[in-house]
Amino acid sequence: MGTADDELGRVIPGRFSSGPAADVLIGRTEVAQRVGALGEELADLFRDERPPVLVGVLKGSFLFLADLIRAMDIDVVVDFMAISSYSQSGVVRIVKDLDEDIRGRHIVIVEDIVDTGLTLNYLRKTLLQREVASLRAVTLLDKVARRIIPVPLELSAFEIPDVFVVGYGLDFQGLYRNTADILAVRDLARLAADPRLLVTQLFGFKGEGR
Ligand code: IMP
Numbered sequence: 001m002g003t004a005d006d007e008l009g010r011v012i013p014g015r016f017s018s019g020p021a022a023d024v025l026i027g028r029t030e031v032a033q034r035v036g037a038l039g040e041e042l043a044d045l046f047r048d049e050r051p052p053v054l055v056g057v058l059k060g061s062f063l064f065l066a067d068l069i070r071a072m073d074i075d076v077v078v079d080f081m082a083i084s085s086y087s088q089s090g091v092v093r094i095v096k097d098l099d100e101d102i103r104g105r106h107i108v109i110v111e112d113i114v115d116t117g118l119t120l121n122y123l124r125k126t127l128l129q130r131e132v133a134s135l136r137a138v139t140l141l142d143k144v145a146r147r148i149i150p151v152p153l154e155l156s157a158f159e160i161p162d163v164f165v166v167g168y169g170l171d172f173q174g175l176y177r178n179t180a181d182i183l184a185v186r187d188l189a190r191l192a193a194d195p196r197l198l199v200t201q202l203f204g205f206k207g208e209g210r
Contacts, residue, residue, distance in 0.1 A: 020186060021185065021186055021187065021190065021191065021197050021198055021201070022166070022183040022184060022185050022186055022198055023183065023184050023186065024181045024182070024183055024184075025160065025163065025165060025181075025182050025183060025184040026158055026160075026181065026182040027181050028168075028180035028181050031067075031157075031168060031180070031181070031182060032067070034157045034158065035064065035067045035068055035071065035140070035157055036067070036071040037071075038068060038071070038138065038155060038157050039067070039068045039069065039070070039071025039072045040071055040072070040073075041155065042068065042072055042108065042138065042155065043071075043072040043073055043074045045136075046074055046076075046106060047074060049106055050105065050106060050133075051074065051075040051076050051077055051106075052076055052077070052105070052106040052107065052108050053076075053077045053078075053079055053100055053102055053105045053106065053107050053108070054068070054069060054076055054077070054078050054079070054108045054110050055079050055080070055081055055098065055107060055108065055109050055110060055123075055127070056078065056079070056080045056081075056110045057080075057081055057082075057083065057109065057110065057111050057112065057119070057123065058080050058081065058082040058096065059082070059169070059171070059177070060111075060112030060113065060169045060170050060171065060177075061110045061111055061112045061140070061169060062169055063168050063169035063177070064110065064112060064140040064157075064168065064169055065078065065110045068110065068138070077100065077105075079098045079099055079100045079102075080096065080098075081094065081096060081097060081098055081123070082094070082095040082096035083095055083119060083122065083123065085118060085119060090116075090118050090148075092118060092119055092122040094126070102127065102130050102132055103130055103131045103132070104131065104132070104133050105132055105133055106132070106133050106134045106136075107127055107132045107133075107134065107135045107136070108136050108137070108138055109123055109124070109127070109135070109136070109137040109138070110137075110138055110139075111137060111138070111139040111140070112139070112140050112141065112169050112170050113139060113140065113141040113142075113143060113165070113170060114137075114139045114141070114142050114143065114147075114151070114153055114156070115143045115146045115147075116146055116147060116148040116149065117147045117148055117149040117150070117151040118148065118149060120137055120139075120151045120153065121149045121151040123137075124137065124151065124152070136154040136155065137151075137152065137153050137154055137155070138154065138155040138156065138157075139153060139155070139156045139157070140156075140157050140158065140168070140169070141156070141157070141158055141159075141160050141165065141170075141182070142156040142158070142159045142160065143160055143161075143162060144159055145161065145162045146162055158182075160184075163184040163185070164184070164185045164188045164191075165182055165183060165184055165185070166179070166182075166183050166185060166198075167179035167180070167181055167182045167183045168180065168181070168182050170182070172185070172191055172195060173195045175195060175196065175198075175199070176198060176202070179202060183198075
């Protein structure tokens with residue numbers, strides 16, 4: 001969101017020329033720089049400790065986690081959890097639990113985005129019940145204006161405004177995880193009506209779809 005990135009301000013037009021459908025919110029160069037710095041910061045916290053367990057929250061965090069740990073010059077353990085939430089009730093449940101026994105371990109929850117805070121709040125409560133040595137959370141994106149629950153968040157790469165974002169792991173209906181830039185969708189209703197709206201412009205062809 002700075003100005004040094006030549007990808008910034010690039011506009012992704014819709015398939016039909018009724019105005020741009022998404023903008024580059026955070027370009028790949030800025031993402032790489034910030035995630036790299038965050039990885040170094042995180043490594044410093046655990047340099048003299050037992051290796052931390054980084055818990056990636058599937059699926060959105062997988063690219064962030066991959067880049068984050070490559071910037072960490074310490075020994076780490078990686079595990080994953082998948083959770084589902086029911087948007088109307090706010091009820092969250094575990095779909096895939098950890099493989100590791102985390103008792104006595106230093107835990108870092110790795111999130112793609114903290115929005116209402118419901119997911120992170122649930123994860124924190126759940127993991128704290130497992131007698132961990134310490135618990136921190138790191139997120140790629142923090143939509144702080146949308147918070148319903150004031151949940152602790154120790155580290156975040158970028159604070160963003162209340163816009164719907166896709167790319168760099170984040171999806172809309174399973175699409176768009178594989179862009180290097182983080183994109184802000186201009187009109188979510190338009191994308192909801194045509195979920196593949198951005199496909200042609202991003203990837204050059206419409207393809208078969210799903
Ligand atoms: P929460 O509201 O903080 O519980 O966030 C729940 C989940 O909503 C996140 O982990 C994301 O998967 C999803 N989410 C929230 N905002 C966005 C967005 O702008 N783009 C894509 N996914 C989002």
